[in-house]
Amino acid sequence: MKFILFIILFISIFACNRHTGNKILQDRMDSLESKLANTYKPGFGEFMSGIQAHHSKLWFAGQNENWKLADFEVHEIMEAIEAIQKYQTERKESRMIGMINPALDSISNAIQQKNAALFKSSYTLLTNTCNNCHRAADFEFNVVKIPETQPFSNQDFKISK
Ligand code: HEC
Incomplete structure (x- = not known):
């Protein structure tokens, strides 16, 4: 018991x-x-604003045949695209962001070859793809173009000596 x-x-x-x-x-x-739910993560638009700056810097790096800087800038864009795929899974637009990869690869290839003409045509392709995606995502009012003036006066885009 x-x-x-x-x-x-x-x-x-x-x-x-x-x-x-x-x-x-x-x-x-x-x-x-x-x-976790309250942890800060950048929004889609914030990633895009970063991409906008790198897109512009990339152009002036290429125009100055500063291939090291151009290579850096194109990789910054690639990283931001990967970050969108990782952190913006709830946005349906993230599923179509991969359409930018062939244009980025083409620019990367031009940079490796130090080919200014190929850089220019790839850059046009890249910019058109940005706009194609904006159209597909119903953000057609957001038009990007080849920049006319350098984005930052405190950065030298020429090859540093
Ligand atoms: C998914 C396809 C897609 C691709 C590819 C894409 N974008 Fe965007 N972009 C968007 C969406 C969606 C928004 C709106 C984001 C939001 O909701 O705030 C946007 C917004 C922007 C904005 C506005 C940011 C702001 O807050 O003012 C800029 C600038 C921009 N994109 C630049 C670019 C550039 C430059 C490229 C190419 C290198 C590019 N985008 C490629 C989908 C895309």
């Missing part, structure tokens, strides 16, 4: 502990989930 009582007591203590243990774990998970 004593033995049975002991077992019942043991089981109830164990069950009780498990219950409080679960509750603590659940509370921690809830708090982590709410922290």
Whole structure:
């Protein structure tokens, strides 16, 4: 009899502990989930504003045949595209952003070859693809073009000596 009582007591203590243990774990998970939900991540438009700056810098780097800088800028655009695919999964537009990759590869190829003419034609292709996607995403009012003036007066686009 004593033995049975002991077992019942043991089981109830164990069950009780498990219950409080679960509750603590659940509370921690809830708090982590709410922290995650409130973590700041850049919006689609913010990534695009970054891409806009790199798109412009890329042009002036290419015009100055500053291939190292051009290579850097094209990779900045590639990274931002990857970040959109990673952090903007809830936006349907993210699914079509891959359409920009062939144009980026083409520019990258022109840069590797240090080919100014190929750079120019690839840049036109890139800019047209930006606008094609804006049209497909119903943002056709957002038109990008080949820049006329340097975006930042505090950056030298010529090859540094
Ligand atoms: C998914 C296809 C897609 C591609 C490819 C794309 N964009 Fe966008 N872009 C968008 C969408 C969607 C928005 C609107 C974002 C928002 O909701 O704020 C946008 C917004 C912008 C804006 C406005 C940002 C602002 O807040 O003023 C600029 C500038 C821009 N894009 C430049 C570019 C450039 C330059 C390229 C090419 C190198 C490019 N985009 C390629 C989809 C695309």
